[in-house]
Amino acid sequence: MDRYAVAHASRNGPGDARPTALQIVQDELQYGDKSSSSLSELTIVITGATSGIGYETAQALYATGAKLFITARDTAKARQAIDRIVSSISPVNGRRYQEIEVVCMDMDSLASMRHAAGEILTRAKTINVLINNAGAYRLSCPRIHTKDGLERNWGVNYIAHFLLTHLLLPRLEASSSPVRRSRIVNLSTTGHRLFPTHLEDPNFEKTPYEPMSAYATSKLALIYHANYLDRHFSDRGIRAVSVHPGTIRTPMLDKYDALRSEKVDLPPAYAEELKSAEQGAATTVFAAIAACLEDKGGVYLENCTYGKEAAEDLGPMDGGYAAFAFDEEVEERLWKDTCKLLGVSEAL
Numbered sequence: 318m319d320r321y322a323v324a325h326a327s328r329n330g331p332g333d334a335r336p337t338a339l340q341i342v343q344d345e346l347q348y349g350d351k352s353s354s355s356l357s358e359l360t361i362v363i364t365g366a367t368s369g370i371g372y373e374t375a376q377a378l379y380a381t382g383a384k385l386f387i388t389a390r391d392t393a394k395a396r397q398a399i400d401r402i403v404s405s406i407s408p409v410n411g412r413r414y415q416e417i418e419v420v421c422m423d424m425d426s427l428a429s430m431r432h433a434a435g436e437i438l439t440r441a442k443t444i445n446v447l448i449n450n451a452g453a454y455r456l457s458c459p460r461i462h463t464k465d466g467l468e469r470n471w472g473v474n475y476i477a478h479f480l481l482t483h484l485l486l487p488r489l490e491a492s493s494s495p496v497r498r499s500r501i502v503n504l505s506t507t508g509h510r511l512f513p514t515h516l517e518d519p520n521f522e523k524t525p526y527e528p529m530s531a532y533a534t535s536k537l538a539l540i541y542h543a544n545y546l547d548r549h550f551s552d553r554g555i556r557a558v559s560v561h562p563g564t565i566r567t568p569m570l571d572k573y574d575a576l577r578s579e580k581v582d583l584p585p586a587y588a589e590e591l592k593s594a595e596q597g598a599a600t601t602v603f604a605a606i607a608a609c610l611e612d613k614g615g616v617y618l619e620n621c622t623y624g625k626e627a628a629e630d631l632g633p634m635d636g637g638y639a640a641f642a643f644d645e646e647v648e649e650r651l652w653k654d655t656c657k658l659l660g661v662s663e664a665l
């Protein structure tokens with residue numbers, strides 16, 4: 318697990334010694350997965366691969382030879398991303414690369430989520446890995462709603478991914494094997510411990526709206542979701558983890574920085590801590606394929622290893638998860654409430 322500890326010991330900004338997603342793939346093919354053909358037998362679903370971390374995740378996983386399904390609200394943009402991915406990977410040792418398929422999925426709409434899940438189930442005979450990567454990050458006030466009337470961070474980041482996962486769980490279970498358990502990877506953020514969260518009022522109907530709190534609430538819920546899934550489905554062959562990718566200048570972060578630049582002093586370590594998008598996708602790819610994580614789950618990963626519980630006075634650049642991010646009672650309640658909201662069965 319500590320293969321990348323030295324590379325993360327000092328930080329010098331994007332492109333420094335910290336590994337990229339492609340580096341993780343190369344290492345896994347060389348050291349982790351002795352039968353290199355088995356990664357190419359995987360089917361992987363990735364939400365939001367049109368830009369940023371999702372794009373880099375797809376590019377690296379494509380290089381394994383796995384079958385990829387990427388979801389996107391803008392399928393033309395997804396096809397452009399695929400063209401870039403395919404032309405960027407040079408063939409290695411006769412490795413066979415499989416066509417990447419696009420599934421149209423507007424995460425602002427639960428009807429679109431159900432339709433897209435049906436489409437995936439029709440086209441993917443097996444699903445070994447689900448990467449819940451897509452993310453909305455609305456910083457504007459007043460709050461914006463999804464088509465189903467949910468606060469947008471909550472609706473897109475958490476509720477839409479919950480529904481997708483729920484609908485794909487039976488296929489993930491059926492695709493699991495004793496040598497390779499199916500995996501679910503939820504993209505969270507260290508922000509879950511930096512801003513007040515409002516799980517009791519996630520649509521901000523009673524609480525004054527604060528965009529960063531809305532984002533943090535949705536990302537805390539994704540950690541709870543992964544913890545619940547791992548606790549209840551690990552004995553059925555499904556492992557689930559949450560990931561903090563680091564701080565990466567993707568379109569998402571650019572919007573945030575542009576908005577806050579005049580108001581907030583950036584921490585001194587901010588520039589050093591920043592990763593490139595290629596590095597930002599490394600922990601996701603590690604979570605998806607690392608052999609050392611086989612049969613592990615219910616954990617929070619960052620910097621390609623287990624994250625640590627953060628002391629309360631730790632700053633934004635110090636990483637780590639909040640102690641309250643692991644709470645069985647809250648996780649159980651959230652699962653029940655979300656199933657009720659979506660009208661899906663609590664017991665699968």
Ligand SMILES: NC(=O)c1ccc[n+]([C@@H]2O[C@H](COP(=O)([O-])OP(=O)(O)OC[C@H]3O[C@@H](n4cnc5c(N)ncnc54)[C@H](OP(=O)(O)O)[C@@H]3O)[C@@H](O)[C@H]2O)c1
Binds near residue numbers: 364366391450452504
């Ligand atoms: N960047 C960071 O520093 C950072 C830090 C912590 C966690 N994260 C997490 O990492 C994940 C990826 O973020 P990123 O930085 O790579 O952001 P990004 O470049 O803005 O990518 C976000 C992806 O989500 C898709 N998406 C957003 N809203 C959608 C919707 N309503 N329906 C369908 N797709 C939608 C986007 O599609 P379009 O191309 O159509 O917009 C895009 O593919 C997110 O979950 C984010 O919360 C990022």
